[in-house]
Amino acid sequence: MKDRVILHADCNGFFASVEQVFRPELCDLPMAVCGDPENRHGIILAKNEKAKVYGIQTAETVWQAKRKCPDLVLVPPHMDEYRRFSRRINAIYADYTDMVEPFSIDESWLDVTGSQQLFGDGKTIADTIRRRVREEIGVTVSIGVSFNKIFAKLGSDYKKPDATTVFLREDVEEQIWPLPVTDLLFVGRSAAATLERARIRTIGDLAQADRELLVKLLGKMGDTLCDYARGLDDSPVAKIGEEREVKSVGNGMTFRRDLVTEDDIRLGLHGLCDSVAQRLRRSGLRGWTVQVTIKDANLKSITRQTTLPHATDLSAEIWQTAVELTLANRPAAIRMLTVTVSGLTDEQGGEQVSLFDEDELPDLDRQRRLEHTLDTLRDRYGWSAVRPGATIKNDIGVDDEAPKGATGEP
Ligand SMILES: [Mg+2]
Incomplete structure (x- = not known):
């Protein structure tokens, strides 16, 4: 059977990008969106490219961020705007397939297997979508293209901002396996620590590990992660509207x-x-x-x-x-x-x-x-x-x- 063509599209610094659409002057300043700007224990939710230069990180406190960059501009979140932008961006995705599954407010999977005759191959569709979202919405997007949802997600993380990464089946051993196991979806801190103790550090280590050992270490999640690393994830991308049901x-x-x-x-x-x-x-x-x-x-x-x-x-x-x-x-x-x-x-x-x-x-x-x-x-x-x-x-x-x-x- 021919491989599916799945895209994972991830908006770059989404909250910060939306703020910049409304206040373009923020593009030239280091800026972060944070839970409660008045509170030094408030948490950084997103940052722009200029703030990244200072090493500002998502999830650190305002206090830590300000220490790195005293001039950091702090903006409170506008969740309703972010949701409105999210809907508009997903509407662009829907021009290319009826299989669009949002994963979070700024990430969606698209199955474009059946759309290639009309719109070109996976990479072409990804590049078109990136250009349209940038021009029509003012937000940049990174897109991973692969034969399953897990590796597509890995691809959208691989190169950013505003980039397309393609992982074909023949690229898996050379490009995906050397990546750290923590890059894989659902490998959190505690799973990573458990795997580290078994000296499983890369996605390749995980793929080559004994499945029973992984189940012993991580329970059902071990089984799932084994599938993920071996490229066996075959979960479908939901159709638009399926979630509403x-x-x-x-x-x-x-x-x-x-x-x-x-x-x-x-x-x-x-x-x-x-x-x-x-x-x-x-x-x-x-x-x-x-x-x-x-x-x-x-x-x-x-x-x-x-x-x-x-x-x-x-x-x-x-x-x-x-x-x-x-x-x-x-x-x-x-x-x-x-x-x-x-x-x-x-x-x-x-x-x-x-x-x-x-x-x-x-x-x-x-x-x-x-x-x-x-x-x-x-x-x-x-x-x-x-x-x-x-x-x-x-x-x-x-x-x-x-x-x-x-x-x-x-
Ligand atoms: Mg994002």
């Missing part, structure tokens, strides 16, 4: 021991709500309804749900609601909990500000900024980089691996 986002867990105390329940729900919220944000969705399924020690389960005064994608709100529902319906011992958010809407539609309590709004804004910051940190350092102190040592099995869990049950 997602009816709910949920995650469940059977605990290592039964949950008995209120603290157990809070802790058990925390990671679940966190992962559900992050997946909602990734998909640009918010939900009106929070549902909890509680399975007791005799495996009898009940489901309870409540509808919020507004649609949310915030971990803190989902958690608070899930804790209340669980405590109100709590058996003596809980074996398993599942948290599901449904009644999904895309963020624009969900934003019914009039429903917010006036006093509540700034808090929600602050919480939203905080949680977006967490997303940025986790994208960069892995899921375990940020987690509540309480989960660091626990005996119920809430651990530091990136959450999996089912999406989109009908």
Whole structure:
């Protein structure tokens, strides 16, 4: 069978680039977008090319950044603008294929296998898209072209800004295998440390490692990463609109021991709500309804749900609601909990500000900024980089691996 042609398009310094469209004078100054410019512990979310020269890094604090570059211009984030730009950029992608799958606000996969007769080969389409996004939107994009999603993503990271990198099947051993294993999608800090102990340092080391050893080291993720390194990922690029058909986002867990105390329940729900919220944000969705399924020690389960005064994608709100529902319906011992958010809407539609309590709004804004910051940190350092102190040592099995869990049950 002929190889697929997959593109991964990644906007360069996206938040900073959008700010520069509105304030072109910022192009000539070192500038960074950060969570809370007034707070020296605020975190850098994005930086422009001029700031990069000073070694400013995403996810460091304002204080660290200012030490490197005292004249750094700090700009607060404008998430609604970023979402608007993201939609416009994805609309350009959609001119070349009906298979466009956003991965985050500034990254999407495109399957252009069937588009080549009309628009040229993968590299030609990538170059055309880069030019159009630069000219029509004012943002530069790096694009990886390969035969699967994982290597396409690797390609968009390989050369930037404003570049196209092609990895063909015959390039894998020579070009991909020498790259550090941490370049591979989903190899976070803790997985990298585990692999380092087994002296697996490059993608080639990973590809040649024994699959059973990897499973022993990393569990199911070891199996997945083995496929990734060997070029065996065959996951499809979703069709446009497929995500909109997602009816709910949920995650469940059977605990290592039964949950008995209120603290157990809070802790058990925390990671679940966190992962559900992050997946909602990734998909640009918010939900009106929070549902909890509680399975007791005799495996009898009940489901309870409540509808919020507004649609949310915030971990803190989902958690608070899930804790209340669980405590109100709590058996003596809980074996398993599942948290599901449904009644999904895309963020624009969900934003019914009039429903917010006036006093509540700034808090929600602050919480939203905080949680977006967490997303940025986790994208960069892995899921375990940020987690509540309480989960660091626990005996119920809430651990530091990136959450999996089912999406989109009908
Ligand atoms: Mg980017």
